[in-house]
Amino acid sequence: MTYDLVIHNGTIVTVNSKFEIIQSGFICITAGEIKRIEAEDPSRPLPDAIQTIDATGGIILPGLVNTHSHLPMTLFRGLADDIPLMKWLNEHIFPAERKHVHPGNVKSGAHLGCAEMLLSGTTTCCDGYFYEEKVAEAASEIGIRAVAGQGVIDFPAPGVENPAENVDHALGYIERWLERHPNIMPSVFCHTPYTCSDDTLKKAKEMALSKEVLFQIHVAETRQEIEQMQSERRMTPVKHLEQLGILDDNTLVVHGVWIDEQDIAILADHGTALSHNPSSNAKLAAGIAPVPKLIEAGVTVGIGTDSCASNNTLDLIREMNLCAKLHKATTLDPTVLDAPRVLKMATIEGARAIGLEKRIGSLEVGKAADVIIIDVDKPHLTPLYNPISHLVYAASGSDVRDVIVSGKVVVRNRILQTMCLDDIMYRVNEIAKAIR
Amino acid sequence: MTYDLVIHNGTIVTVNSKFEIIQSGFICITAGEIKRIEAEDPSRPLPDAIQTIDATGGIILPGLVNTHSHLPMTLFRGLADDIPLMKWLNEHIFPAERKHVHPGNVKSGAHLGCAEMLLSGTTTCCDGYFYEEKVAEAASEIGIRAVAGQGVIDFPAPGVENPAENVDHALGYIERWLERHPNIMPSVFCHTPYTCSDDTLKKAKEMALSKEVLFQIHVAETRQEIEQMQSERRMTPVKHLEQLGILDDNTLVVHGVWIDEQDIAILADHGTALSHNPSSNAKLAAGIAPVPKLIEAGVTVGIGTDSCASNNTLDLIREMNLCAKLHKATTLDPTVLDAPRVLKMATIEGARAIGLEKRIGSLEVGKAADVIIIDVDKPHLTPLYNPISHLVYAASGSDVRDVIVSGKVVVRNRILQTMCLDDIMYRVNEIAKAIR
Numbered sequence: 001m002t003y004d005l006v007i008h009n010g011t012i013v014t015v016n017s018k019f020e021i022i023q024s025g026f027i028c029i030t031a032g033e034i035k036r037i038e039a040e041d042p043s044r045p046l047p048d049a050i051q052t053i054d055a056t057g058g059i060i061l062p063g064l065v066n067t068h069s070h071l072p073m074t075l076f077r078g079l080a081d082d083i084p085l086m087k088w089l090n091e092h093i094f095p096a097e098r099k100h101v102h103p104g105n106v107k108s109g110a111h112l113g114c115a116e117m118l119l120s121g122t123t124t125c126c127d128g129y130f131y132e133e134k135v136a137e138a139a140s141e142i143g144i145r146a147v148a149g150q151g152v153i154d155f156p157a158p159g160v161e162n163p164a165e166n167v168d169h170a171l172g173y174i175e176r177w178l179e180r181h182p183n184i185m186p187s188v189f190c191h192t193p194y195t196c197s198d199d200t201l202k203k204a205k206e207m208a209l210s211k212e213v214l215f216q217i218h219v220a221e222t223r224q225e226i227e228q229m230q231s232e233r234r235m236t237p238v239k240h241l242e243q244l245g246i247l248d249d250n251t252l253v254v255h256g257v258w259i260d261e262q263d264i265a266i267l268a269d270h271g272t273a274l275s276h277n278p279s280s281n282a283k284l285a286a287g288i289a290p291v292p293k294l295i296e297a298g299v300t301v302g303i304g305t306d307s308c309a310s311n312n313t314l315d316l317i318r319e320m321n322l323c324a325k326l327h328k329a330t331t332l333d334p335t336v337l338d339a340p341r342v343l344k345m346a347t348i349e350g351a352r353a354i355g356l357e358k359r360i361g362s363l364e365v366g367k368a369a370d371v372i373i374i375d376v377d378k379p380h381l382t383p384l385y386n387p388i389s390h391l392v393y394a395a396s397g398s399d400v401r402d403v404i405v406s407g408k409v410v411v412r413n414r415i416l417q418t419m420c421l422d423d424i425m426y427r428v429n430e431i432a433k434a435i436r
Numbered sequence: 437m438t439y440d441l442v443i444h445n446g447t448i449v450t451v452n453s454k455f456e457i458i459q460s461g462f463i464c465i466t467a468g469e470i471k472r473i474e475a476e477d478p479s480r481p482l483p484d485a486i487q488t489i490d491a492t493g494g495i496i497l498p499g500l501v502n503t504h505s506h507l508p509m510t511l512f513r514g515l516a517d518d519i520p521l522m523k524w525l526n527e528h529i530f531p532a533e534r535k536h537v538h539p540g541n542v543k544s545g546a547h548l549g550c551a552e553m554l555l556s557g558t559t560t561c562c563d564g565y566f567y568e569e570k571v572a573e574a575a576s577e578i579g580i581r582a583v584a585g586q587g588v589i590d591f592p593a594p595g596v597e598n599p600a601e602n603v604d605h606a607l608g609y610i611e612r613w614l615e616r617h618p619n620i621m622p623s624v625f626c627h628t629p630y631t632c633s634d635d636t637l638k639k640a641k642e643m644a645l646s647k648e649v650l651f652q653i654h655v656a657e658t659r660q661e662i663e664q665m666q667s668e669r670r671m672t673p674v675k676h677l678e679q680l681g682i683l684d685d686n687t688l689v690v691h692g693v694w695i696d697e698q699d700i701a702i703l704a705d706h707g708t709a710l711s712h713n714p715s716s717n718a719k720l721a722a723g724i725a726p727v728p729k730l731i732e733a734g735v736t737v738g739i740g741t742d743s744c745a746s747n748n749t750l751d752l753i754r755e756m757n758l759c760a761k762l763h764k765a766t767t768l769d770p771t772v773l774d775a776p777r778v779l780k781m782a783t784i785e786g787a788r789a790i791g792l793e794k795r796i797g798s799l800e801v802g803k804a805a806d807v808i809i810i811d812v813d814k815p816h817l818t819p820l821y822n823p824i825s826h827l828v829y830a831a832s833g834s835d836v837r838d839v840i841v842s843g844k845v846v847v848r849n850r851i852l853q854t855m856c857l858d859d860i861m862y863r864v865n866e867i868a869k870a871i872r
Contacts, residue, residue: 077818078825082774116815223768282765283829285772312829313816322758326765329718332659336721338518379552380749380833382513382861383868389514393719393748397816398834425818432819 002048004407005029007371008040010055011387015062015347015362019340021387027060029369032407037363051409053402055373059387061343062363063123063145063370063405064316065350067275068254068304070129071113071138072106075431077308085222085284093309097130100435101158106131108427110138113314115416115424118144120315120397123370123405126252126275126304126354128189128216130158133173140181143410143418145370147354149189149216150174152204154197167203174211183406185356187214192221193237194228198244205246214250214355217241220263221255222286238263247272252353254304256294257287264290264297273300273353276345278322280306291327292336302350303342315397320346324392339392368406375401438484440843441465444476446491446809447823451498451783451798455776457823463496465805468843473799487845489838491809495823497779498799499559499581499806499841500752501786503711504690504740506565507549507574508542511867513744521658521720529745533566536871537594542567544863546574549750551852551860554580556751556833559806559841562688562711562740562790564625564652566594569609576617579846579854581806583790585625585652586610588640590633603639610647619842621792623650628657629673630664634680641682650686650791653677656699657691658722674699683708688789690740692730693723700726700733709736709789712781714758716742727763728772738786739778751833756782760828775828804842811837 008026014037028036028047036047046052080092106129117125127135128149139146150170154163170188177186188208190196196204201217208215219237220226229237238259241247249271256263256274267274276289294301303323305314324342328334337345351361360370374395376382381390381399403411410418444462450473464472464483472483482488516528542565553561563571564585575582586606590599606624613622624644626632632640637653644651655673656662665673674695677683685707692699692710703710712725730737739759741750760778764770773781787797796806810831812818817826817835839847846854 075819078821078830081822081825081829082771084770088770112815112818119815278765279761282761283770285764285768285770287768288765312825315816315832318754318757318832321754322761325715325718325758326762328721329714329724329762330766332721332723334520334524334719334721335518377861379548379555379857379861380751382548383511383865383871385514385868385872386517389517389748393517394514396751396754396832396834398832421815425813425815429819432821435819436821 002050003028003030003035004049005051005053005404006047006049007053007055007060007373008046010058010060010373012037012363013059013061013387014364015344016364027363027371029407032369034363034365034367034369037365053373056377058376058401059374059391061372061374061391062347062361063372063403064121064346065302065354065361066117066122066125066305066314066316067252067302067350067353068277068306069113069125069127069314070307071125071127071135072101072109072129073307073309074113074116075100075105075109075428075435077312079309079435085286088284096435097158100431101130103131103134105431107134107138108431110135111142111419111424112428113308114139114142114144115419115421116314118142118403118411119400119414119416120317121372121400121403122314122316123372123403124351124356124360126216136177136184136186140184141419143405143408145183145360145405147185147187147214149187149214151189151191152200153191153195154200155195167200167207170204171207174213178211185213187216189216192218192225193240194225201244201246208250214252215246216252216254218255219253220258223258226258236260236263238266242266242270250355255281255286255289257281257289259290264294264299267294267299268297273302275302275304275353276323277304277306278326279319280310282326284310288326288330292331300349300352301345302353303345316346317391317395317397320392339388342392343388369404370406371404372400373402374399438486439464439466439471440485441487441489441840442483442485443489443491443496443807443809444482446494446496448473448799449495449497449823450800451780452800463799463807465843468805470799470801470803470805473801489809492813494812494837495810495827497808497810497827498783498797499808499839500557500782501738501790501797502553502558502561502741502750502752503688503738503786503789504713504742505549505561505563505750506743507561507563507571508537508545508565509743509745510549510552511536511541511545511864511871513748515745515871521722532871533594536867537566539567539570541867543570543574544867546571547578547855547860548864549744550575550578550580551855551857552750554578554839554847555836555850555852556753557808557836557839558750558752559808559839560787560792560796562652572613572620572622576620577855579841579844581619581796581841583621583623583650585623585650587625587627588636589627589631590636591631603636603643606640607643610649614647621649623652625652628654628661629676630661637680637682644686650688651682652688652690654691655689656694657717659694662694672696672699674702678702678706686791691717691722691725693717693725695726700730700735703730703735704733709738711738711740711789712759713740713742714762715755716746718762720746724762724766728767736785736788737781738789739782752782753827753831753833756828775824778828779824805840806842807840808836809838810835
C-alpha cells in the first residue's frame with residue numbers, strides 16, 4: 001500500500017506510556033493518522049508514500065501542546081514590561097485592549113501567534129480571548145489544532161458590550177463551531193472567580209457541560225487574589241469553585257500559583273487539570289506554582305506560555321527549559337521535574353489537561369499525525385548523548401525544522417507552508433503603528 | 437577618509453553611561469576600533485568604507501560578555517542531567533574528565549564552545565579549565581575575545597599530575613600568553629576554597645597580582661559548601677577569602693549563591709565582582725544568588741553560562757531571559773532586574789567584572805569594535821515596541837545575524853567566517869563516540 005506521508009531517518013521519541021525511543025525509525029501516515037511506527041531495517045526498502053520526509057538524523061516527536069495562550073495579544077508583545085501587575089493591566093494592557101481589540105486585529109494577531117507557535121513546534125494550543133471566533137478562523141486557516149475559548153467576564157468587553165449576554169454569546173459561538181472543523185474545538189473561558197459572578201460561573205459551566213466543551217478559568221494567579229477571596233468569602237478560589245460545582249475533569253484551571261495542600265487535594269479529587277505558566281508567572285512576579293506537589297498528588301499538569309504580553313514569546317521549548325530549571329532552583333532538588341517528566345508535560349500531559357489525550361500528545365498508531373522534527377545538526381545540540389536532555393535543556397523553538405498537523409506538512413525547512421508569513425507580519429506591524 | 441567597516445540601518449543600543457539608543461544609526465570602524473557612532477542623516481551619504489554591513493532594521497548592540505565558562509566541557513553537553521551534584525560530579529563528570537581530557541580534546545571542545553558563543557552573540561568569554569593553553573589557542577584561532585584562566589586545584593589534574601606544581605604551571609602559561617595575542621588575556625582560576633589550600637590560594641593570588649591578571653574562583657555555590665566551611669573554619673567562604681587577602685578588584689568570584697549580608701558587604705568593600713550563573717545554579721539545584729541585594733550594595737555582577745555540562749548551552753541571550761525572570765519569581769517584585777539592568781549585566785557590567793570595561797561592553801568611540809546585529813524580521817520579534825524588551829524577553833541566540841570582534845566580521849548571515857563549523861562539529865562528534 002502507498003501511504004500519504006512517510007517520515008524516516010530520525011530518533012523517534014514516542015512519549016507513549018512506555019516512553020519508548022526508537023533509534024532511526026520511520027512513521028507512516030495516511031488520512032491524517034499514524035498508521036505505523038517502526039525501527040528502520042536497512043535490508044528492506046521504506047514503505048511507499050506519496051511524500052517522504054528525511055529527518056536526516058534529527059529528533060522526531062509529537063507536536064507540542066500549549067495549554068494556555070491569548071493569541072491575539074501577540075499584538076502587545078513587549079508593549080510594557082517590568083511593571084507591577086495591576087499598573088501593567090490598568091495603565092497598559094486594558095487601555096490597549098479597549099482601543100485596539102476588534103475582529104480584524106484579533107484575527108491578525110492570532111495569525112501571527114499561530115505562525116510563531118507552529119514555527120517553534122507547537123501543534124495544538126488551548127486559547128482564550130474576546131472575538132474568539134476570529135481566533136478559531138485564524139487557527140483553521142493556518143493549520144494549527146486549537147481549543148479556542150470565548151472569553152466571559154462580567155464587565156463590558158470587546159464584542160460583548162452587555163455582560164448579561166456573555167454566556168449566551170459564548171454559546172452561540174460554540175454552537176457555530178462544534179462540528180465546523182475537525183481541528184478546532186470551541187470552549188468557554190471564564191476570566192477569573194473575582195471577575196465573574198457565581199451565577200455567571202455556574203451558567204457557563206452548565207453550558208459547557210451541555211455542549212461537552214472544555215471550561216477554562218484563571219485561578220489563584222496572585223497572592224492579592226487569595227487575600228481578596230479570603231476576605232470576601234473566607235475560602236480559597238479553588239474551594240470556591242468546588243462549591244459552585246465548577247471543578248470536574250473537563251475544567252482546566254490556569255496558573256494555580258497560590259494554592260495550598262487542600263486546594264491540591266480538591267483538584268486531584270475532581271480530576272481537574274492545571275496549566276502551569278512558568279514564564280508569565282515569573283515575569284509578572286506572581287510567583288511559582290507548586291508543580292512537583294501537584295504531580296505527586298496526581299493532578300494532570302500541562303505547560304502554557306500565556307500571552308505575548310507577559311512572556312514575551314510562545315516558544316514552548318523554552319518554556320520546558322524554564323519549567324525544568326525553576327522548580328529545581330526553588331526546591332533545591334535536582335531530581336525534581338526531570339527532562340522526561342517535563343517533555344511529557346509539554347506533550348501527553350498537556351493533551352490530557354485539555355481532554356485530547358486519545359487523539360494527540362504521543363506518537364502512536366491510531367493517533368492524529370501531529371509530528372515535529374528537530375534539526376540537531378547545530379553547534380548548540382552537539383554532541384548528542386540523550387535526545388530528551390537536548391529537547392528540554394539545549395534546544396529552542398528555532399531548532400524545529402518541520403511540522404506536521406493531522407498529516408499535513410505546515411512547516412517545511414522552517415518555512416510556513418500554509419500562509420505567507422511576511423504578509424502576517426506586515427499586517428501586525430501596521431496595527432502596531434496605531435498601538436504605539 | 438575611508439573606514440574599514442561601516443555598519444548602518446539599525447537601532448543602535450549603545451549601553452553607554454546614558455544608555456543612549458540611536459534610532460537608525462551608523463558605526464564607523466577602523467583598525468578594530470569604533471571611530472564614529474551617529475544617527476543616519478538621509479540627506480547625506482554614508483561615510484566611505486571598504487566594507488559596509490546593512491543591519492536592515494535590526495538591533496545593533498555591543499557583543500555580549502559571558503563571565504563564566506568551561507569551554508572544553510561542551511564535550512559533555514547533556515551527558516548526565518537531573519542528578520544530585522556530588523553524584524553528578526563523582527560518577528559522571530570527574531570520570532569523563534579523567535579519561536577524556538587531554539590537549540587535543542580540550543582544543544576541539546573549546547572550538548565548538550567558541551563557535552556556539554559567537555553564533556549566539558557572545559564576543560568575550562571568561563573561561564577556566566585544564567590545559568587552558570589549548571583554550572587560548574582555540575579562542576585566538578576562531579576570533580573570540582577571551583580571558584582564559586588556567587585551572588589550579590590541589591589534586592592531580594589533567595596536565596598537572598603533581599599538585600605542588602599547579603601555580604607554577606599556571607605562571608608558565610600566563611607568561612607565555614601575556615603579550616601573545618591582543619584578544620587573549622591569560623588568567624588563573626583556583627577551583628574553590630575547599631579544593632585549594634590556603635597556601636595555594638595565597639600563592640596563586642600573589643602570582644596573579646605580580647602579572648596583573650584576573651584571579652577567578654568558584655565560591656559559595658552550594659549549601660553543603662557553606663556547612664563544610666562553617667564546620668571546619670567557623671566562617672563563610674567569602675570571609676575566609678577576605679582573611680587570606682584574595683579579594684580585590686582584580687578577583688572574580690563565581691556563583692555566590694549562598695552568601696549573606698556580611699559577605700555582600702565584604703565583596704562591595706573590596707570591589708570584588710561576581711559572576712551570576714542562573715541556569716547552572718538552577719539546573720544543579722544549587723539555588724539562586726541574591727543578585728538584587730548584590731547590585732544594591734554596589735557589587736558589580738556579570739552573567740555567566742557556566743559549562744555545557746550544567747546548563748546545557750552557552751547562549752547568553754537565553755541566560756539574560758532566565759536572569760530577568762528568576763529573581764522576579766522569587767522576590768515577587770516585577771521591577772527587580774528590569775530589562776535594561778539585565779542587558780547591562782550581559783555587556784558593560786560583565787566587562788567591568790573581568791576588568792575590561794575600558795575596552796569593551798558598550799558601543800563608544802575609542803572602544804574595541806565588538807558589535808553584534810540582531811535580526812528582528814522574525815515572527816517572535818514582531819511587533820517591535822522596545823528593542824531592550826525583545827533582547828531580554830523574546831530573542832534567543834539564533835536571532836544573532838552578524839558578529840564583529842575587534843572590527844573583524846567573524847559571523848556573517850549566521851555563517852561562521854573564521855573556521856569550518858562542520859569540521860568542528862565532526863571532530864566533537866568523533867570524541868563523543870569514545871565518551872559514550
